[in-house]
Amino acid sequence: MSWFIARRLLSLAVTLLLATVVIFAVLEIVPGDPARLMLGINATDDAVATLREQLGLNQPVLMRYLSWIAGMFQGDLGHSFTYGSPVAELIGERIVVSLPLALMALAISTAIAIPVGIYAASRRGSATDTAIMAVTQFGIAVPNFWFALLLVYFFAIFLRWVPAGGFAGWDEGIASGFRSLLLPAVALALPQAAILSRVARSAIIEVLGEDFIRTARAKGLTRRAALWRHALRNALIPVVTIMGLQFAFLLAGTIIIENVFYLPGLGRLVYQAITQHDLPVVQGTVLFLVGFVVVTNFLVDITYAWIDPRLRRRGR
Amino acid sequence: MNYVKTGKILVSLAVALMAATVLSPASAFAAKDNIVLGVALEPPNLDPTSNAAAAIDEVVYANVFEGLTRIGPNGEVLPALAESWDISEDGKVYTFHLHEGVKFHDGTDFNSEDVVFSLDRARGEDSTNAQKGLFKAIESVEAVDPSTVKVTLSSPQGGFLFNMGWGDAVMVAPESAATNNENPVGTGPFKFSKWNKGSSIEIVRNDDYWGDKVALAKAEFRIIPDAAAATSALLAGDVDGFSNFPAPEAVPQFEADPNFALVIGSTEGETILAMNNKKPPFDNLKVRQAISHAIDRQAIIDGAMFGFGTPIGTHFAPHHPAYRADLIDMYPHDVAKAKELLVEAGYADGFKATLKLPPPTYARRGGEIIASQLREVGIDLEIIPLEWKQWLEGPFKAKDFDLTIVSHTEPMDIGIYANPDYYFQYGTDEAKAIMAKLDATTDTEARYKLLGDMQELITKDAVNAYLFELAKIGVWNAKVEGLWTNSPIQANDLTGVKWKD
Numbered sequence: 001m002s003w004f005i006a007r008r009l010l011s012l013a014v015t016l017l018l019a020t021v022v023i024f025a026v027l028e029i030v031p032g033d034p035a036r037l038m039l040g041i042n043a044t045d046d047a048v049a050t051l052r053e054q055l056g057l058n059q060p061v062l063m064r065y066l067s068w069i070a071g072m073f074q075g076d077l078g079h080s081f082t083y084g085s086p087v088a089e090l091i092g093e094r095i096v097v098s099l100p101l102a103l104m105a106l107a108i109s110t111a112i113a114i115p116v117g118i119y120a121a122s123r124r125g126s127a128t129d130t131a132i133m134a135v136t137q138f139g140i141a142v143p144n145f146w147f148a149l150l151l152v153y154f155f156a157i158f159l160r161w162v163p164a165g166g167f168a169g170w171d172e173g174i175a176s177g178f179r180s181l182l183l184p185a186v187a188l189a190l191p192q193a194a195i196l197s198r199v200a201r202s203a204i205i206e207v208l209g210e211d212f213i214r215t216a217r218a219k220g221l222t223r224r225a226a227l228w229r230h231a232l233r234n235a236l237i238p239v240v241t242i243m244g245l246q247f248a249f250l251l252a253g254t255i256i257i258e259n260v261f262y263l264p265g266l267g268r269l270v271y272q273a274i275t276q277h278d279l280p281v282v283q284g285t286v287l288f289l290v291g292f293v294v295v296t297n298f299l300v301d302i303t304y305a306w307i308d309p310r311l312r313r314r315g316r
Numbered sequence: 317m318n319y320v321k322t323g324k325i326l327v328s329l330a331v332a333l334m335a336a337t338v339l340s341p342a343s344a345f346a347a348k349d350n351i352v353l354g355v356a357l358e359p360p361n362l363d364p365t366s367n368a369a370a371a372i373d374e375v376v377y378a379n380v381f382e383g384l385t386r387i388g389p390n391g392e393v394l395p396a397l398a399e400s401w402d403i404s405e406d407g408k409v410y411t412f413h414l415h416e417g418v419k420f421h422d423g424t425d426f427n428s429e430d431v432v433f434s435l436d437r438a439r440g441e442d443s444t445n446a447q448k449g450l451f452k453a454i455e456s457v458e459a460v461d462p463s464t465v466k467v468t469l470s471s472p473q474g475g476f477l478f479n480m481g482w483g484d485a486v487m488v489a490p491e492s493a494a495t496n497n498e499n500p501v502g503t504g505p506f507k508f509s510k511w512n513k514g515s516s517i518e519i520v521r522n523d524d525y526w527g528d529k530v531a532l533a534k535a536e537f538r539i540i541p542d543a544a545a546a547t548s549a550l551l552a553g554d555v556d557g558f559s560n561f562p563a564p565e566a567v568p569q570f571e572a573d574p575n576f577a578l579v580i581g582s583t584e585g586e587t588i589l590a591m592n593n594k595k596p597p598f599d600n601l602k603v604r605q606a607i608s609h610a611i612d613r614q615a616i617i618d619g620a621m622f623g624f625g626t627p628i629g630t631h632f633a634p635h636h637p638a639y640r641a642d643l644i645d646m647y648p649h650d651v652a653k654a655k656e657l658l659v660e661a662g663y664a665d666g667f668k669a670t671l672k673l674p675p676p677t678y679a680r681r682g683g684e685i686i687a688s689q690l691r692e693v694g695i696d697l698e699i700i701p702l703e704w705k706q707w708l709e710g711p712f713k714a715k716d717f718d719l720t721i722v723s724h725t726e727p728m729d730i731g732i733y734a735n736p737d738y739y740f741q742y743g744t745d746e747a748k749a750i751m752a753k754l755d756a757t758t759d760t761e762a763r764y765k766l767l768g769d770m771q772e773l774i775t776k777d778a779v780n781a782y783l784f785e786l787a788k789i790g791v792w793n794a795k796v797e798g799l800w801t802n803s804p805i806q807a808n809d810l811t812g813v814k815w816k817d
Contacts, residue, residue: 031705031706031709032703032705032706032708032709033705033708033709034705036705036708036709036713037704037705037708038360038367038368038369038446039367039368039444039446040367040368040369040446043368043446043447043448044448044449046448047443047444047445047446047448050442050443050444051444054444082360082361082367083360083361083497083498083513084361084497084498085498085513090513093512093513093514094513094514149544149548152548152552153548156548156552156554157548157551157552160552160553163552163554164545164548164549164551164552164554165540165545165548165549165554166515166516166538166540166549166554167512167515168512168515168516169512169515259541259542259545260542260544260545261545262515262538262539262540262541262542262545262549263514263515264512264513264514264515264539265514268514268541269514272358272514275703275704276360277705
């Protein structure tokens with residue numbers, strides 16, 4: 001197992017290093033002068049030149065890349081051009097919104113999807129199964145921002161139970177924070193739950209057709225007992241894979257939901273930084289997200305190995 | 317335990333969790349002395365002397381920071397930190413008499429030394445002030461005594477008092493100037509309180525303010541970039557209003573609702589179809605006149621702006637007293653006349669050109685309408701959408717364009733027509749002469765006359781096709797009063813805002 005983990009860690013480090021090169025190179029190629037953008041159309045050329053100098057944009061490319069990497073090892077991702085504050089601090093402020101949101105959405109999605117998937121699989125072909133599959137198909141097809149708008153109209157405007165959006169910060173209280181994140185989490189979770197329940201259903205159905213289930217049934221177990229004791233654990237691999245992908249998506253890809261609910265999350269930070277050409281923030285945040293995805297995949301791999309001991313041996 | 321039961325338990329747990337979070341009490345209603353205003357863009361920082369972003373002034377102007385003068389709701393120059401001033405006979409020396417007993421929010425005194433510091437900083441060698449041009453006429457700034465400042469100009473500048481009212485010319489203290497971007501310290505009636513980045517900015521009443529205390533104890537600017545979210549936030553009562561409501565398509569909903577006040581005003585945003593006056597065929601007056609005739613302004617306003625906007629015939633704000641309303645009739649929408657002018661110019665079969673469009677709706681949607689209007693007279697436009705940074709590099713800086721659409725939101729910016737290096741490259745000697753005379757004139761009536769002459773000149777020469785003035789769509793709770801109708805300067809001046817009983 002430790003060999004397996006070591007190999008995985010090495011590939012994680014190499015991936016991250018490659019990511020820094022790609023991120024930096026892409027942003028070098030993108031046209032536009034951040035200083036000119038900040039000072040606007042009335043700015044004099046000497047004011048723009050001074051600002052370029054202050055932002056360190058006049059240094060050679062390689063120097064800037066190396067100082068970025070060097071800073072990173074000291075936990076310094078540079079300073080935002082526009083906000084002026086450290087990038088690490090900006091990411092920190094946003095992650096306290098994005099991470100709980102992603103976790104809540106994942107929890108809601110799993111809490112819905114796994115029971116639904118099991119239920120549908122155990123009644124495969126029945127009217128209930130068909131109905132569930134139709135609903136999940138609908139759930140996948142409908143974009144999450146549309147769910148979000150419906151939720152806002154009903155719970156925020158009509159019932160006024162929760163705010164229509166915004167996030168006042170955790171220092172306003174845990175309850176207030178959760179109230180703000182509840183609708184966005186539900187809106188994010190529903191389409192994910194639809195996908196996950198379909199995956200869970202088909203994974204279980206596939207496992208139910210395996211020989212060892214037939215053996216278990218022949219041994220005298222009921223269908224339910226066989227499913228519960230033998231099929232579930234074996235059906236978990238595809239489910240965990242999808243959950244890992246979903247978690248990465250929920251953290252990084254929520255820009256639309258963040259906009260609908262005007263939440264100060266990572267997605268909006270990146271988007272805003274890109275439009276303002278705030279290079280340190282784009283670099284830092286994208287790298288952080290890449291790191292996050294890589295680490296999630298690493299954890300998913302470890303989980304596989306834990307679920308299925310055969311993978312540990314194969315990995316050696 | 318079987319799996320169905322597990323499912324049921326999980327579902328009921330989820331429901332219980334939702335109910336628990338949902339049912340915790342909402343914020344209690346107290347006597348209203350606070351306001352939550354929505355803003356579409358988050359300011360990049362809070363120092364108005366550092367960056368061109370209007371979003372900065374929309375939070376701090378007149379609220380947190382004050383200048384020597386300030387711009388009032390109708391574009392007039394009002395005294396601020398300077399209670400009065402004397403102007404020398406030759407118009408070159410301005411002596412400002414400052415209010416006494418003024419303190420910055422950090423408790424330090426405001427006096428003439430701070431004025432010297434602020435102005436020297438803004439015009440200095442290493443200044444990165446986005447409007448450095450405002451200060452270029454200043455030759456020296458001297459503190460005569462703690463409450464008197466003498467500013468000497470190299471040549472008379474009639475608009476100097478107006479310039480000193482810009483957000484970029486506010487007074488800052490040497491102790492706090494470097495950190496104003498994160499923690500703004502001004503002299504205004506509100507103090508900065510906190511900034512939840514990406515979410516909201518809060519300011520609170522300054523109880524040590526030198527002037528009249530403001531009615532609001534607290535104001536929050538909540539950042540809501542999405543138009544649909546802005547509508548929901550108003551309907552749900554999460555925000556009390558938007559000075560610049562970003563969703564014109566949702567306006568009828570609020571118009572019909574007595575709980576909301578809908579206030580349509582105008583801004584300083586002259587939206588123009590800019591033409592490259594140095595590049596053939598746009599260097600030909602007849603071609604520019606043909607384009608001016610080919611444009612149907614109202615169709616653009618209706619199609620691109622949901623009907624919000626005032627047609628303009630020149631580059632000047634229609635709410636300003638010096639605006640020449642008659643100039644709109646110089647080039648009425650007339651397709652036949654436009655074709656005739658093209659024939660005279662030698663383009664009987666029309667020509668091809670490009671139309672570069674920055675991201676705002678007025679440009680992107682307006683551009684499509686203009687392309688179809690110009691096609692009617694035989695001009696075939698290729699539309700090229702650009703990001704802002706590409707627009708600044710290309711059309712604006714490198715003058716690499718044929719036609720482009722942009723809104724000039726700076727107040728009183730007709731002077732750009734006297735600058736031959738400005739992107740549309742007009743700046744004739746005649747224009748320069750009028751602007752020089754304007755600078756040398758301090759009498760208001762005479763200035764208005766000169767501004768009128770300048771408008772007539774740039775209309776006659778059809779430098780650009782002048783389309784419309786951007787509207788300011790205000791939607792707020794009907795019980796709120798004191799928010800500005802127009803925006804002669806980009807600001808959300810909250811000093812006169814209060815709740816009606």
